[in-house]
Amino acid sequence: NAMELAKWLDSNKLVSHVSYPGLDNDPYHSRAKKYTTGRGMGCMIMFSLTGGYDDAVKFIDSLKLASHLANVGDSKTLVIHPASTTHQQLSDEEQISAGVTPTMVRVSVGIEHINDIKNDFEQALANIS
Numbered sequence: 001n002a003m004e005l006a007k008w009l010d011s012n013k014l015v016s017h018v019s020y021p022g023l024d025n026d027p028y029h030s031r032a033k034k035y036t037t038g039r040g041m042g043c044m045i046m047f048s049l050t051g052g053y054d055d056a057v058k059f060i061d062s063l064k065l066a067s068h069l070a071n072v073g074d075s076k077t078l079v080i081h082p083a084s085t086t087h088q089q090l091s092d093e094e095q096i097s098a099g100v101t102p103t104m105v106r107v108s109v110g111i112e113h114i115n116d117i118k119n120d121f122e123q124a125l126a127n128i129s
Contacts, residue, residue, distance in 0.1 A: 001117060002043045002109040008118055009047050014125050016103070019046040044072060045107040053102035055128040056081050060105065062124035065116055077110035077117055 006020035021032030022041035032041050049055050059081075060068050066077040070086055080086065082100045090098065109117065 001111065001114045002045055003040065004114050005107070005109055005117055005121070006045050006047075009045070009121070012125065014050055014129055015047050016050045017048045020044075043109045045109060047105055047107070048101055049103040049105070049128070051103060051128055053083060056103045056105055057084055058128050059124045062127040063120055064123070065112060065120035066107070066110075072108040074108060075111050077112055077120075078108040080106050082106060 002020065003022045006018050006023055009015045010018040010023060010025075020026055020041065021028045021036075023029060026032070036042070049059060060079055063079060066079045068080065069078045070080050071078055082104055083095055083102050087095050087098060087100045090100075092102075095101075
């Protein structure tokens with residue numbers, strides 16, 4: 001599911017960047033291929049939207065299937081917007097130095113049917129376009 005969602009997000013015009021080691025264009029792809037064999041490249045994806053901070057918050061708030069939680073590795077799809085949650089106490093400069101951008105969304109991809117996950121993300125992205 002994570003690989004398919006990463007590819008789908010990577011082709012979306014509202015997404016400016018996708019970080020997932022399974023993608024050929026990811027800087028860690030060759031290392032991931034070397035060290036992860038047979039079971040995929042994990043469930044974690046990070047992506048950034050082309051809009052601003054408010055678009056990322058609206059995207060998260062518009063999701064219906066995925067849950068807005070800070071957990072990772074659950075069997076259900078979880079999302080979080082670090083700039084407004086886990087890193088909100090930091091200044092803008094501190095967030096950037098920690099690798100957190102205003103439009104970054106982190107996803108722990110679950111085991112729901114991939115079409116259901118993509119449909120949920122698609123309807124949430126439609127709310128910001």
